Amino acid sequence: MSDALNDALTPIGLLAELTHRCPLRCPYCSNPVELERRSSELDTATWCRVLSEAAALGVLHVHLSGGEPTARSDIETITAHCAKVGLYSNLITSGIGIALEKLRGLVEAGLDHVQLSIQAADAARADSIAHLKGAHDQKLAFARHVIELDLPLTINAVIHRGNIDSVSDILDLAVSLGAKRVEIAHTQYYGWAFVNRAALMPTRAEVDRSIALVEAAREQLQGRIVIDLVVPDYYAKYPKACAGGWGRRLMNVSPSGKVLPCHAAETIPGLTFWSVHDHSLADIWARSPAFEAFRGTAWMQEPCRSCERRERDWGGCRCQALALTGNAASTDPACHLSPHHSLIQTLAAAESAAPSPTPIYRGFGASAGRQHIGETA
Amino acid sequence: MMRGLSAGSIPHLPRGVRLHHDMIRNTHVLLAPERAFDLDTVALEVLMLVDGRRSIREIASDLAARYDADRSVIEADVIDMLNSLVDRRILGALSPGSDQKP
Numbered sequence A: 001m002s003d004a005l006n007d008a009l010t011p012i013g014l015l016a017e018l019t020h021r022c023p024l025r026c027p028y029c030s031n032p033v034e035l036e037r038r039s040s041e042l043d044t045a046t047w048c049r050v051l052s053e054a055a056a057l058g059v060l061h062v063h064l065s066g067g068e069p070t071a072r073s074d075i076e077t078i079t080a081h082c083a084k085v086g087l088y089s090n091l092i093t094s095g096i097g098i099a100l101e102k103l104r105g106l107v108e109a110g111l112d113h114v115q116l117s118i119q120a121a122d123a124a125r126a127d128s129i130a131h132l133k134g135a136h137d138q139k140l141a142f143a144r145h146v147i148e149l150d151l152p153l154t155i156n157a158v159i160h161r162g163n164i165d166s167v168s169d170i171l172d173l174a175v176s177l178g179a180k181r182v183e184i185a186h187t188q189y190y191g192w193a194f195v196n197r198a199a200l201m202p203t204r205a206e207v208d209r210s211i212a213l214v215e216a217a218r219e220q221l222q223g224r225i226v227i228d229l230v231v232p233d234y235y236a237k238y239p240k241a242c243a244g245g246w247g248r249r250l251m252n253v254s255p256s257g258k259v260l261p262c263h264a265a266e267t268i269p270g271l272t273f274w275s276v277h278d279h280s281l282a283d284i285w286a287r288s289p290a291f292e293a294f295r296g297t298a299w300m301q302e303p304c305r306s307c308e309r310r311e312r313d314w315g316g317c318r319c320q321a322l323a324l325t326g327n328a329a330s331t332d333p334a335c336h337l338s339p340h341h342s343l344i345q346t347l348a349a350a351e352s353a354a355p356s357p358t359p360i361y362r363g364f365g366a367s368a369g370r371q372h373i374g375e376t377a
Numbered sequence B: 001m002m003r004g005l006s007a008g009s010i011p012h013l014p015r016g017v018r019l020h021h022d023m024i025r026n027t028h029v030l031l032a033p034e035r036a037f038d039l040d041t042v043a044l045e046v047l048m049l050v051d052g053r054r055s056i057r058e059i060a061s062d063l064a065a066r067y068d069a070d071r072s073v074i075e076a077d078v079i080d081m082l083n084s085l086v087d088r089r090i091l092g093a094l095s096p097g098s099d100q101k102p
């Protein structure tokens, strides 16, 4: 197979954050601590225009996410529009509330794939993490309906100290539900997850055990389910190529229409984000200051600047660099070559060894959450 | 489950997997959940014959006739390529003498 998808500098994925509204309050949620409100959300016509522009720009996959994307009353229209312009649509959902009822309509609208998140393998624990009684059972019913409708299903589970001992049960559950793919996603510390890091951080021993387990299961389950593993940064040797490299593969449209190079980019001070209200996606991709800021390698400092991996991982994540070093242009501390690497290892070890503090649950009016950001270091 | 395709298997693209002509990059891609495979000419030729009716044997015969090549060599290549898609859960197939989907 050739490599046209990697060579050209056109985006292949669009994360459409349709709303920040959500019935759950997962303490690991990577959404921003300051959520955008319903009154500022884009209307149906604007989303459809943006999706048409995305297709024309070369985007292949659209991830309909949020918040809870099915909380939008026009989710069927938006999905149908994806199908109309040839975009592959992926619904990223909690499966809670109205989601079940809307599923058939979404299939009829041409939905291609569903990614359902679960919090644990047993209801008691899952409901306490999601902060809603009955949530887990709703999710199971939703998963069954996805299979009944013959849609491909991915199960996503975010892993942290509160569920890392049940990775094996989560894999079993995903298989028994009929999922073709399961994502074991170690918590990425953005948004609420950053605020709640101490309540989420597992120990290195727990991480090593769970990764070994996933690798063994991958072989055992080959041909039955594909297991994708998102490894935990704080215990890593090299960082991830965040978003496939800044401004290289992905665009993220926020509920109010701001276009970001990644989910958390707004945490970086001084960046100017253009809005779909004022510019076309093509224009934003090519010229917006936020996309230009860390595209390529010219912005890099040492050790990235002269590193042979600089076009492989693109220096890691800018948001994580900022959050942990105070400088968005420094090497992601997940990299063992970063001068801050030992600091985050020490931090992870200390937090994971201490008793888990009570997490702060996300919600609107989040001042309590914000106070804690500075205290975590 | 084993890598089970044989010449008699009848492959199909399951729901959620489809061919797409990418006009921006001037190539054909196979779109699947969270993945896009950039297809070379051979892979595209094979996948265009995957329709849930033809067996692998028939697909190989068709290609062998068109390219004036040895059918058994082509058949082995097609089985290999399609097996790798089965492993990734982006191809379904009916096996000869059963109605089991791998």
Ligand SMILES: C[S@@+](CC[C@H](N)C(=O)[O-])C[C@H]1O[C@@H](n2cnc3c(N)ncnc32)[C@H](O)[C@@H]1O
Binding pocket: A022, A028, A029, A030, A031, A065, A066, A067, A068, A069, A092, A093, A094, A115, A116, A117, A156, A157, A158, A185, A186, A187, A188, A189, A190, A193
């Ligand atoms: C922000 S959620 C929005 C969609 C929907 N509310 C849900 O939870 O499935 C998008 C995806 O990111 C995952 N996720 C949330 N917080 C995360 C974190 N801190 N690290 C890694 N993945 C996370 C969720 O499990 C979900 O699959």
Ligand code: SF4
Binding pocket: A022, A023, A024, A025, A026, A028, A029, A030, A031, A066, A067, A068, A094, A362
């Ligand atoms: S991760 Fe949890 S809290 Fe965050 S948007 Fe998804 S369901 Fe809601």
Ligand code: SF4
Binding pocket: A238, A239, A303, A304, A305, A307, A308, A309, A310, A311, A313, A314, A315, A316, A331, A332, A335, A336, A337, A338
């Ligand atoms: S120094 Fe920079 S480019 Fe090199 S591996 Fe580390 S993060 Fe990647």
